[in-house]
Amino acid sequence: MAENTKKDTKKIEQEEGADGEADTEKVELLDLGPFEIIFGQRMPSYFFKFQFKNVEYSSGRNKTFLCYSIEQQGKECERSEGYVEDEHTGMHAEEAFFTNIFQECDGSLSYAIIWHVSSSPCAACASKIAEQLSKCPNVHLTLFMARLFMWEEPEIQQGLQQLQAAGCRLRIMKASEYNYCWNTFVDNEGQAFVPWEDLQDSSMFYEGKLLEILQHV
Template identity: 30%
Template sequence: MHLQVWRKVTEAWREGYTLKPWSRNPMERLYHDYFYFHFYNLPTPKHRNGCYICYQVEGTKNHSRMPLLRGVFENQFFPKKRRHTELCFLSWFRTAKESLDMMLSPGEKYRVTWYISWSPCFACVDEVVKFLREHTNVELIIFAARLYHSDSLQYRQGLRKLHDAGVHVAIMSYYEFKHCLNDFVFHQGRSFCPWNDLNKNSKNLSNTLEDILRNQED
C-alpha cells in the first residue's frame, strides 16, 4: 500500500469514529476506535467533548497488590441526569464497596488507578477530594491523556488540590497508552499503534503539569 494512503487509513481516527451502543456504565472494555479518538494526546484536539476513564481497583497489603475489578466509564448523558464520568465512578464505587470489602483481608487498602482522557474539572475535583476524605483506605492514582483547560486558574487550582489531597497525578506516556489498549480495549489481537507525536505531546503536557503543581501563586 502506498505510504500516503496507509497514513490516511491508520490515522482516520483523528477525525472521528463510528458511534456504537454503550450497553451499561461501566462497560468491560472500550471500543478500539473510541480509544484512539478520545485518548489521542494532542493538547487541544477538536470534538473530544466526552470523557472516558479506564479504571482498575486493587487490594494492597505489605506492598503486594491483588486485582479486584476493572472496566470503563463514560460521561452519563441519558436517560438520567447528565453527570461527568468521575462522578459516575464515585457513585458506582460507593455502591460496590460492600461487595469489594468482602474480597479484602483485614488491614488491606484499595489502590484505584484511573487512565482518563481529560484531567478532572474543578467541580469534579471537589467531589473526588470529598470522597477520599470519606474513604481513607483508598489511594487514587490518575494518569491523564490531556489536561482540561490548563490555562484556566480554576482548573489549575483543581489539579493542585488533587495533589495536595495525596492523589498522584501524571500524564500518560507510551507505556500507559499501550497498557490501556492491551487491558481495557476490544483490540481483537491488534497491537498498540502509537501516533507520530505521542511522545512529544506527552513530554509537553508533563512539563505543563509539573509547572502547575509547582507554582502555588496563580
C-alpha cells in the same frame, strides 16, 4: 457490571491512522442522551484512538473515558477493572465511578485505585474526588491523564493542586500507559498498539504543563 445498552448511532468525522498519520473516515459512535453514563469492560478501538489522542486542541472530544482498576488488599486481594464513559453532561465519569462502582469504602481494607482518563477532571470533579479521598484515607488513587482539560484556567489549576494536596498521584499518560490501556481496556482484536507520530512530544508537553501547575501551590 452493566454493559452498553443504548446503541443509537450517528456518523461523525474521526481521526484514525494506524501508521500515525491523521486520516479522516466515517465511524459509528454511540449517540448518548444528556444524562446517560455507560459502563463496560472493553471499548471499541476507534473510541480509544480518538478519545485518548493527546492532541492539545481536543475538538470533538466532548466525552470523558475513565479506565479503572481497583485492588482491594486485606485478608484476600481482590481486583476489578473496567471503564466509564460520559457525555460531559449530567454526571461526569469521575462522579459516576464513586456513585456506581466504588460505593463503599471498608476502613479495615486498603485500596489501590488507578485511573487512566482521556482528559483531566474539571474543577467540580476535582473537588469531589478530593472530598472522597479525605473521607477514605485508606484509598490511594493514581490518576493518569491523556490530556489536560482547559489547563490555562485558574480554577482548573486549583483543582489539580487540590487533588495533589489530597494525596492523589497525578501523572501524564506516556506510551507505556497507552499500551497498557490498549491491552487491558480495548477490544483490539489481537492487534498491537501503534503510537501516533507525536504521542511522545505531546506527552512531554502536558507533563511540563502539569509540573508547572503543581509547583505553584
